[in-house]
Amino acid sequence: xxxxxxxxxxxxxxxxxxxxxxxxxxxxxxxxxxxxxxxxxxxxxxxxxxxxxxxxxxxxxxxxxxxxxxxxxxxxxxxxxxxxxxxxxxxxxxxxxxxxxxxxxxxxxxxxxxxxxxxxxxxxxxxxxxxxxxxxxxxxxxxxxxxxxxxxxxxxxxxxxxxxxxxxxxxxxxxxxxxxxxxxxxxxxxxxxxxxxxxxxxxxxxxxxxxxxxxxxxxxxxxxxxxxxxxxxxxxxxxxxxxxxxxxxxxxxxxxxxxxxxxxxxxxxxxxxxxxxxxxxxxxxxxxxxx
Amino acid sequence: xxxxxxxxxxxxxxxxxxxxxxxxxxxxxxxxxxxxxxxxxxxxxxxxxxxxxxxxxxxxxxxxxxxxxxxxxxxxxxxxxxxxxxxxxxxxxxxxxxxxxxxxxxxxxxxxxxxxxxxxxxxxxxxxxxxxxxxxxxxxxxxxxxxxxxxxxxxxxxxxxxxxxxxxxxxxxxxxxxxxxxxxxxxxxxxxxxxxxxxxxxxxxxxxxxxxxxxxxxxxxxxxxxxxxxxxxxxxxxxxxxxxxxxxxxxxxxxxxxxxxxxxxxxxxxxxxxxxxxxxxxxxxxxxxxx
Numbered sequence: 001x002x003x004x005x006x007x008x009x010x011x012x013x014x015x016x017x018x019x020x021x022x023x024x025x026x027x028x029x030x031x032x033x034x035x036x037x038x039x040x041x042x043x044x045x046x047x048x049x050x051x052x053x054x055x056x057x058x059x060x061x062x063x064x065x066x067x068x069x070x071x072x073x074x075x076x077x078x079x080x081x082x083x084x085x086x087x088x089x090x091x092x093x094x095x096x097x098x099x100x101x102x103x104x105x106x107x108x109x110x111x112x113x114x115x116x117x118x119x120x121x122x123x124x125x126x127x128x129x130x131x132x133x134x135x136x137x138x139x140x141x142x143x144x145x146x147x148x149x150x151x152x153x154x155x156x157x158x159x160x161x162x163x164x165x166x167x168x169x170x171x172x173x174x175x176x177x178x179x180x181x182x183x184x185x186x187x188x189x190x191x192x193x194x195x196x197x198x199x200x201x202x203x204x205x206x207x208x209x210x211x212x213x214x215x216x217x218x219x220x221x222x223x224x225x226x227x228x229x230x231x232x233x234x235x236x237x238x239x240x241x242x243x244x245x246x247x248x249x250x251x252x253x254x255x256x257x258x259x260x261x262x263x264x265x266x267x268x269x270x271x272x273x274x275x276x277x278x279x280x281x282x283x284x285x286x287x288x289x290x291x
Numbered sequence: 292x293x294x295x296x297x298x299x300x301x302x303x304x305x306x307x308x309x310x311x312x313x314x315x316x317x318x319x320x321x322x323x324x325x326x327x328x329x330x331x332x333x334x335x336x337x338x339x340x341x342x343x344x345x346x347x348x349x350x351x352x353x354x355x356x357x358x359x360x361x362x363x364x365x366x367x368x369x370x371x372x373x374x375x376x377x378x379x380x381x382x383x384x385x386x387x388x389x390x391x392x393x394x395x396x397x398x399x400x401x402x403x404x405x406x407x408x409x410x411x412x413x414x415x416x417x418x419x420x421x422x423x424x425x426x427x428x429x430x431x432x433x434x435x436x437x438x439x440x441x442x443x444x445x446x447x448x449x450x451x452x453x454x455x456x457x458x459x460x461x462x463x464x465x466x467x468x469x470x471x472x473x474x475x476x477x478x479x480x481x482x483x484x485x486x487x488x489x490x491x492x493x494x495x496x497x498x499x500x501x502x503x504x505x506x507x508x509x510x511x512x513x514x515x516x517x518x519x520x521x522x523x524x525x526x527x528x529x530x531x532x533x534x535x536x537x538x539x540x541x542x543x544x545x546x547x548x549x550x551x552x553x554x555x556x557x558x559x560x561x562x563x564x565x566x567x568x569x570x571x572x573x574x575x576x577x578x579x580x581x582x
Contacts, residue, residue, distance in 0.1 A: 120500040140497050170497040180498045183489060188502035191482060193561035194538035198474060198531075201564055205571050206431050206461040207471045209411040211479035214505035219565035223558045230554065234546050240489075241543040245536055247485035252532040255525050263521065267514045270484035273492055274510035280496050 002026040006062035007048065008055060008077065010038050013094050013122065014068030015131030018047045020164035032058045038128055047128070059084045064156065067093040071228040075104040087111035090153040094119055096181060098144045098174035100232045105148060113153040116144035116174060119166065120185070124220040137165035144174045168284060182236035189226055190241060192219035293317040297353035298339065299346060299368065301329050304385050304413065305359030306422030309338045311455035323349045329419055338419070350375045355447065358384040362519040366395040378402035381444040385410055387472060389435045389465035391523045396439060404444040407435035407465060410457065411476070415511040428456035435465045459575060473527035480517055481532060483510035 005021060007014045010033040018029050031048035032055050033039050039051040052058055059065065059081060067074045074093050078101075085091060090113045095101050098116045105114040121139040123130065141161035145154050161169045172180075195212075196219045198204075204212075230237055254263045296312060298305045301324040309320050322339035323346050324330050330342040343349055350356065350372060358365045365384050369392075376382060381404045386392050389407045396405040412430040414421065432452035436445050452460045463471075486503075487510045489495075495503075521528055545553045 120498065122500070139500070142498065168497070177498075180491075180495050183491075184495050184498045184503045185500050187486075188500075188506050190539065190542050191486075191506060192502070192565070193558060194535060194542055195478075195482075196561045196565045196568070197538040197541075197557075198534055200471075200474075201568060202571070204471050204475050205568065205575065206459070207411065207433065207468075207475045208572065209413070209430070209476050209479075211483070211509045212475045214508055215479050215482060216565060216568075217505055218502045219562055220569060221558065221562050223555060223562055227551065227555050227558060230546055231549075231551060234549070238543050238547045241539060241546075243489055244485060245539055245543075247488040248481065248532060248536055248539075250488075251481050251485055252529050252536075255521055255532075256529045258522075258525070260518065260522060264514060264518050266488075267484060267512065267518060270487045271510055271512050271514055274483070274487045274507060277487070277492060277496065277507075278511060280493070281499065284496065 002028060003063040004028045004030055004061050005064045005066065006030045006032055006058040007066045007068055008032045008058070009067065009069035009073065010035075010042050010047070010051075010128045011068060012126045012128070012130050013119075013135070014066065015042065015047060015128035016121070016133070016135035017066055017068060017094065017119075017164070018042065019131055019133045020136055021160070024160065024163045027064075030058050030062060041128055047131070055081060056084050059089070060086065062086070063089055065089060065091045067091065067095070070225050071095050071097055071100065071232055074101055078104045079107055082107045082109070085109075085112045089113070090115065090150065090156065092117045092153075092157060096185060096229050097232045098142075098177045102144060102146065102174045108148065110148075113148060113150035115149040115153045115157055116146075117157060118142040118144075118177065118181070119161070119164070124218050126222045126225070134165060136161075138167045139165075140168055140170050141166040142170045142172060142177055144177055145171060178233050179236045182233055183240040186226075186230060186233060186237045187240045187244060189218050189221055190230075190237070191244070192216045193221070195219065293319060294354040295319045295321055295352050296355045296357065297321045297323055297349040298357045298359055299323045299349070300358065300360035300364065301326075301333050301338070301342075301419045302359060303417045303419070303421050304410075304426070305357065306333065306338060306419035307412070307424070307426035308357055308359060308385065308410075308455070309333065310422055310424045311427055312451070315451065315454045318355075321349055321353060332419055338422070346372060347375050350380070351377065353377070354380055356380060356382045358382065358386070361516050362386050362388055362391065362523055365392055369395045370398055373398045373400070376400075376403045380404070381406065381441065381447065383408045383444075383448060387476060387520050388523045389433075389468045393435060393437065393465045399439065404439060404441035406440040406444045406448055407437075408448060409433040409435075409468065409472070410452070410455070415509050417513045417516070425456065427452075429458045430456075431459055431461050432457040433461045433463060433468055435468055436462060437465075469524050470527045473524055474531040477517075477521060477524060477528045478531045478535060480509050480512055481521075481528070482535070483507045484512070486510065 029048040031042045031051040119141045320339040322333045322342040410432045
């Protein structure tokens with residue numbers, strides 16, 4: 001029997017998820033958004049089979065619900081619609097923080113399965129117009145299963161991750177997810193914006209290389225989204241930033257003091273770690289266009 | 292009349308320059324290196340027309356000399372071979388710092404033209420085996436002409452920059468180059484290694500996205516090369532790092548204090564600057580695989 005998958009929030013990630021889910025197990029894709037132009041675009045472009053601005057009508061039909069709004073939008077939606085999910089239905093999300101989402105999902109009735117998810121993909125753009133079919137290719141799909149998650153739901157998400165091209169499925173706890181993501185994703189975004197705060201930024205035009213582009217690409221971020229992500233994971237992010245500040249200062253002091261031996265030693269140590277990480281990543285098969 | 296171009300130092304950049312110069316104005320390419328396997332590889336792969344480990348023999352024949360060694364190697368070479376360049380010959384380099392190189396080049400006799408250069412290209416790899424034909428595609432080619440540089444030499448370098456696919460030629464002083472490069476290139480490398488210093492780095496495997504990959508790619512750096520670059524530009528680099536530390540701290544404090552309005556305002560300001568920089572860069576046509 002084919003399933004109905006409702007995608008709530010047809011932005012960059014929701015839209016890309018819909019495109020990537022095309023032909024998944026003969027499912028019907030039902031798009032939900034508050035914006036009429038977005039719904040029209042999604043249907044006209046064949047991104048979803050059907051579209052509606054009525055979440056209750058969608059929840060009545062959906063077997064699997066993808067919550068693809070901004071974090072606070074997901075939290076509000078869970079609270080507002082806790083009694084509108086069909087018994088036996090499966091709910092997942094794509095949010096970049098997991099602790100706050102999992103706490104909000106506790107309000108769901110026991111006959112609804114919730115499985116937190118974070119496909120580690122994204123670009124610095126937003127909106128369905130920027131959705132792309134290979135958004136998730138090579139990405140890690142992180143899941144945070146708990147007592148609320150049915151085995152059927154977990155198996156379904158693993159098939160979905162494979163279908164949309166992810167490199168692997170990584171299972172962890174919400175707490176561990178948030179602690180690590182603070183470092184590997186959120187801190188990268190803070191570095192990018194902090195670099196762009198330099199007063200002479202525009203005088204640097206003509207002197208940018210790929211290291212500058214690679215580091216600052218994500219500075220052109222979606223402000224409401226990242227404000228929510230940073231705020232919902234504040235303590236872990238601030239701890240990560242303090243470590244980075246210490247590590248930067250240690251490099252600066254080695255250069256400032258003219259202590260060449262320490263500088264060589266530090267560079268050799270750090271660069272060897274990066275090369276080791278590259279090897280581990282290559283072995284895992286993960287490569288991506290990822291957040 | 293066709294020219295002989297000698298490329299001294301057939302590493303990643305020298306090798307890529309030789310490949311990119313293929314068919315440039317019917318020139319003959321003469322490769323010079325201390326390593327016999329490198330010279331053999333360069334000839335066998337057709338990267339240069341001829342190869343030698345004797346720099347004096349090369350300098351006797353060369354009309355244009357590209358110095359593609361590490362910074363200290365270039366400085367020593369200029370001092371050692373100051374009297375071996377042919378009168379009327381043109382000498383350039385590809386080094387990522389310019390002040391120290393230009394000071395060393397002052398030892399050249401007046402009948403030799405010196406023009407400092409920095410094609411802003413590179414990868415995190417090294418050696419001629421990693422040389423690639425499109426290394427310079429879309430890159431900025433920075434030149435630091437001064438009284439030592441002949442107009443003919445400047446015109447030749449502009450034709451070369453076009454031939455190897457650079458987006459543009461940017462002319463500046465060595466001092467301005469070094470001050471800006473400290474920020475747009477060297478600091479990016481310090482950020483990358485500092486991020487990789489985190490004690491839990493390897494536990495993050497499975498949680499990397501493109502922002503992490505983009506920021507840390509260059510951490511797998513060539514230690515002797517970057518030790519020299521950082522050391523030769525220490526004061527400018529340390530000043531850039533201090534600014535970054537301040538900017539990071541300001542972000543951390545906004546998050547730590549729960550001051551959401553300040554966070555939103557800061558993110559809106561920084562991300563708008565990055566979007567503006569993207570527009571400027573798009574207008575300039577520069578895109579790259581660049582350092």
